[in-house]
Amino acid sequence: MxxxxxxxxxxxxxxxxxxxxxxxxxxxxxxxxxxxxxxxxxxxxMKGVCALCGEAIQSESRVRLCRACIDKVKKS
Ligand SMILES: [Zn+2]
The missing domain is CATH 2.10.260.10 (Pemi-like Protein 1; Chain: D)
Known part of the structure; x- marks a missing residue:
């Protein structure tokens, strides 16, 4: 280990x-x-919070959305 x-x-x-x-x-x-x-x-x-729901996000991406909100946006 x-x-x-x-x-x-x-x-x-x-x-x-x-x-x-x-x-x-x-x-x-x-x-x-x-x-x-x-x-x-x-x-x-922790790199920030989702712009829509405030959930903590860890992504280094410029997109400030959590995975759940990204999925919701894609479906709408
Ligand atoms: Zn979110």
Missing amino acids: SGIERSVDDLGRIVLPIKYRKRLGICSNDKVIVDVDRGVITISP
Whole structure:
């Protein structure tokens, strides 16, 4: 298994390794999205919110819409 070992403190916090923060452009007080899928926790930088519904989006694309709103627009 690759990765950097970290300890979880009493409040469930971990420190994100500086090299990962730099690589992803995560700065102090930035919001991130924490998710879990099949036993794996992911932490992703939040890039903005959907212009229509306000849902958090992670896309680097110029389109500021979430996947659900893109699908709605395509159907209409
Ligand atoms: Zn949306």
